[in-house]
Amino acid sequence: MGRIWSISTFEIARVYQKPSSYILMFMMPLIFTFLFAGVGGNNAATSFKIALVDQDKTAISQELVKKMGQEEWLDIKLMERSEAEKQLSNKSISGMITIPSGFAGQLFNGKKPEVAFRHGPDLSIAGSIRQMIDNAMAQESIKIKAAYLVNPNSTGADLTASYQSMSAALGTNLITVDAKNISKGSSLDRSNNQSERLVGFVILFLMITLTIVTGKILEARKIGVWYRLLSTPSSRFNIMGGYMLSFLIIGWLQMAILMTASHFIFGTVWGNLLAQFCLVSALLLCAIGLGLMVAGFVKTAEQQMLMGIIIISPTCMLGGVYWPIELVPDFMQKMALFVPQYWAMEGFKTVMTHGGTLLDVLGSIGILLGFAAVFMAVGISRVRYE
Amino acid sequence: MLKVDNLKKSFGNREVVRGVTFSVNKGESFGLLGPNGAGKSTTISMICGLIESSSGDVTVGGVSINKNPMEVKRKIGVVPQDIALYPTISARENLYFWGRMYGLSRVEAKKRTEEVLEIVGLQDRAKEKIENYSGGMKRRINIGAALMHKPELLIMDEPTVGIDPQSRNHILETVKKLNQEGMTVIYTSHYMEEVEYLCERIAIVDQGLVIASGTKAELCNRLVGATSIQIKVNVSSPELIDTLGTIQNVQSVKADGELITIYTSDARQALGDAVALVVQSGLQVLSVDVQEPNLESVFLQLTGRTLRD
Known part of the structure; x- marks a missing residue:
């Protein structure tokens, strides 16, 4: 030795x-x-400007918009597709998230709709944003499933209403609890x-x-x-x-x-x-x-x-x-x-x-x-x- | 102290050591003399356990290198042919490290480092990095590293290659002193003068074999007509060459223009007779030179080549 x-x-x-x-x-x-x-330390991420284009304009998509807007580490602005594309090409924004039309319908049918996220090649937190989108969609999906459980025979408008009442009843609690477990956004503080x-x-x-x-x-x-x-x-x-x-x-x-x-x-x-x-x-x-x-x-x-x-x-x-x-x-x-x-x-x-x-x-x-x-x-x- | 018994080593199909056998007594200084590529370094490496022999055995103080290599390594100090030191650290740090590698404690290694620096005469330069040393100083520390654990047997593989005469003399004196103090030394070289100066007994190695061994006198006595007398005359004379060949104890006579070389086993008698015959033939003696037999001439006669071929 x-x-x-x-x-x-x-x-x-x-x-x-x-x-x-x-x-x-x-x-x-x-x-x-x-x-x-x-x-800039941990606050550096707050300067990322992201456009959000809602082409679905349903209660669910609006819920998604609302939720993403609450992310403190992103500066999310709701805008039209053409404007978002223009700003992205000008590099005025770092990326654009597009919720396609038919988004809610696909979620109700148990499918996983595609939410497009476009960004420049130098956006280093792209992975984190993608993760945030997936997490938000997962939460909405859970609420829809919960709405089905509460009201198993509902369809269409009834189901939407059931979903809205579920959302209202859960408030932000569901988001908060789940966000701590699966969301990357909150842990980015660390x-x-x-x-x-x-x-x-x-x-x-x-x-x-x-x-x-x-x-x-x-x-x-x-x-x-x-x-x-x-x-x-x-x-x-x-x-x-x-x-x-x-x-x-x-x-x-x-x-x-x-x-x-x-x-x-x-x-x-x-x-x-x-x-x-x-x-x-x-x-x-x-x-x-x-x-x-x-x-x-x-x-x-x-x-x-x-x-x-x-x-x-x-x-x-x-x-x-x-x-x-x-x-x-x-x-x-x-x-x-x-x-x-x-x-x-x-x-x-x-x-x-x-x-x-x-x-x-x-x-x-x-x-x-x-x-x-x-x-x-x-x-x-x-x-x-x- | 050391017994080398029918040692062989092959690299692929090439047998570089072909059955070397010799022994060295305790306190003796033994030389391995041979040209480059003779197999000296390979033999040394096998004695030190650095490469495995293809067959044969080496025992140091009765311990077999094949059976207990670590015990053998404790008994020997090796001075490699190339400088084997860390160039970016000081001589003192190098010696201390090698002392630790030879199993000395921290205190022992520190103490011995100072002793060895004194032996190699570099106390005043001990703090300097090896890379700043001259070739001769590096060689001295290279030897010093092998002395750290006071080995019973010091094996030196061409330790004076490429150094100035002053450093060479210092090294030779150091080795001589170590041997006089009781350390057994094996010294390999292709410099005949060094081996003659240092070694009591010598083995001449060529092409992987010991072709002769003994004291210098024994080796030289093996030669018949080893002493040469060179006489330079004013005019070349073929008749004189024949006449000189008839002198008693003259083995052969060669002529190169006006330079006549007489090979004899009794230079004293042949010299007088030869000069007398030259004068009788009417020629003038311009110069005379007598060369006693040496290891070079032994090697030349045994192999037909010189040591530096």
Whole structure:
């Protein structure tokens, strides 16, 4: 254990000896978050202007309009379709929601009508708005079902009346209760777009950092110290254990400092710490495994870093690190299931946005550990001891 | 102290070490001499347990490297051919780290670091980063790292490659002193002078085999006609060459223009007779040079090549 600790502390000291390490590990993620996710803290989302076009003009659609208008984090304006389209093309508004005609009829018939949401490609909270629409529609659907239950044989106007009386009777209570459980809008008070982007950049730079530090093994080979290490009475387990522990500690230090700094700078709330600890540990193992695997197929630390970035950058794009995954086409969302960053993002969103606990992120952790096991098995099997 | 028994190593179909056998006594300084590519470094790597042998065994102090590699590694210190240090940290930090890797406690490693800095003569530069050192200073710390745990057996693989004469002398003196203090040393090199200076016994390695071993005197005595006398005359004379060949104890005579080389096993007698014959033939002796046998000539006779071929 003494040798493992010696190698580990020695390698950690060598990493933090370089000023560039601080820039890459701590400054870059915070600067990127500052630049690309805005600096307005949790109130930043209130400035998004969204047009709402009601082509149905029924009691249900108006109820939906009313409900969306109550969302504090959005500036929703009711307007005609032509005006909304004009403003969207002028970029006077960030997006437009269209409730189509026949909307209420479809809901009464038990179908799920399509509420269109158009927005510019740079609207980072598009996913949250889509979620808000779905939640609002789900609530209306529940009220209609309740109206049926109360008055099973009603149709048409009777059913509408029954629905209206149900709405009036429930008031906002139903919305409030359900909103706490399923609505993304209310939880955005705790973790908004900025948090999501911060997490994304943290994952990106964490993976880059660990790719670079896992190159220490290749560097050791290059400068001959690997040869000397193997000539000392240190077992392979001690040597690899020392390196692995140093990678984990470096990753954890980076994560802990970023979590603390972002909490004080951006007001980020990271949620359940136990869940975060397990999630981050799984992500670190996965990133270390990836670095080791890449190291197993190249000869120099420089090649490893280049190859690592070539792999990390596109998989981060695919995994929803740079922008909400909901913005990309369906086939890409399906492809995202095969990259670890997607599962890390999902886990972080669950803990930070939905107040998830360890139990809620066990799935993400399990999948990340699965990736880690595969990467490490390949990476460690290719470490050469001669 | 060390027994190397029929050690073999193949890489693919290529057998680079083909059955090396030798032994080194405790406190002895033993040289492995051979040209580049002879298999010296591979043999050293197998002795240190860095690569597995294809067959054969190595025992250090009676402990087999195949059976108990960690115990063997505790007994030996290895000075690799290339500098094996962390360039961006200081000499002191490097030595301390390697001390810890050899199993020293923090206190022991700290104390020994200062001792080793004194041995290699770099106390005053201990704080500087290795990358700022000269080649010779790096070599000295490279040796120092292998001394941290006071090994019973110090194995040095070409430790003076590419350094200035002053640093080379310092290293040779250091190794000599360590050996005089009781440390067993194996020194590999293709520099004949270094091996001659340091080593009591020598094994000459070529193409993966020990082709001769013994003390320098024993190796040189194996040569017949190893001493050469070079006489430069004013005019070349083929008749004189034949006459010189008749002198007692002269094995052969070669001529290159006015330069005549006589190979003999008794230089004292042959020199007088040869000069007398030259004068009798009416030629003038312009210069005379006698070369005693050395390891280079032993290697040349055994392989037909020079050590630096």
